Amino acid sequence: MVLIRGHYAHEGRVRLRAFSEQSFAPYHLRVPAGWVPGEDSVARLLDLAREQGYGLVNVLLAETAEGVTAARLERTAAFSRAVIVAGEGEDLDDAVEDVFGVLWVDGGAYDFTPAAEAPPITGRRSAYRARQEAAAEVARLTREAERLREQVTRWRDEAGKWRKSAVEFRRELGAARKELAAAKRPRKRNSAPAARRNSPPPSNVPFPAAPRRNDGRPGAAENEPAREQCEENARPTAARK
Known part of the structure; x- marks a missing residue:
């Protein structure tokens, strides 16, 4: 390093910087005190920086009247290049944005939380x-x-089987109701023959004449059985029974 510094000390196109142990790390994550990243926050930020090629990823943590609190993921190669290309008095962040690009993300989206609210690791x-x-x-x-x-x-x-059974029972119930209604309906009887059977004989039918005795007068004793038979025939059928 001494030889290199001595060789390029007066070369205007070469700028030398002091040796830093952190220069060997490809990325640097700077988190302000009082804030804790999540378990996969660093991995997600690294994937974002590598895939999109950003030189600086700023994580917005809080914004107050005093200013903005943010974490930073810095790409070492981007800042090394910015040191070379930055003008006199130019901010390195501006030089990194010109060369690699700078991105701002929300801290809540990457699981950054205050230390008092952080879950156990x-x-x-x-x-x-x-x-x-x-x-x-x-x-x-x-x-x-x-x-x-x-x-x-x-x-x-099972519900389908019970539904089929319910349909069959409903049909059987309907048939039973029809039979019951038919049984309750009054039957028409042919009462004409019974009326004729029960009706008394016509009044114009003469009783058989009583046999006369030799003297010409009707015999009461001889005519009594015939009279009773006629009265019996003249009675209604129901009365005889």
Whole structure:
């Protein structure tokens, strides 16, 4: 480094900067005190910077009357290039924006929270255990859903059978009602023969004449059986029974 510095010390096209241990890291994340990134916040910011090629990603954390609080993900290559191309008194952030580009994102979208509200950090073992428990729960719920689906299918078939039985019972009930209505309907009887049977004999039918005795007078004793037979025939049928 001493030889390089001595060789290019008077070269106007070359600018030398002081050695820094942080220069070997490809990215630097600067978070203000009192704020904590989420478990995958850094990984998401790195993916954003690599895929889009930004030299600086600013994360907006809070904005008050005093100013803006933000975290920064800096690309080392972008700032090294900015040191070379920046003009006299020019801000490095402006030079990085000209060369690589600068992006602002919302801190809430990347799970940045105040330290007082930050959840406890989950270690690798805890994360693995949580994933295993989640997978087991998903498997259990899948089996339960399958069992309930089979039960719903079975009850649907049972409901179809009961529906058919209800239709058959309704038909049988309708037939029974028709039979009952027919039984309650009054029957028309042929009362003419009975009337003729029960009607008394005509009044113009003469009784058989009583036999006369030798002296010409009707005999009461001899004519009595015939008179009783005529009266019996003249009675109504129901009275005789």
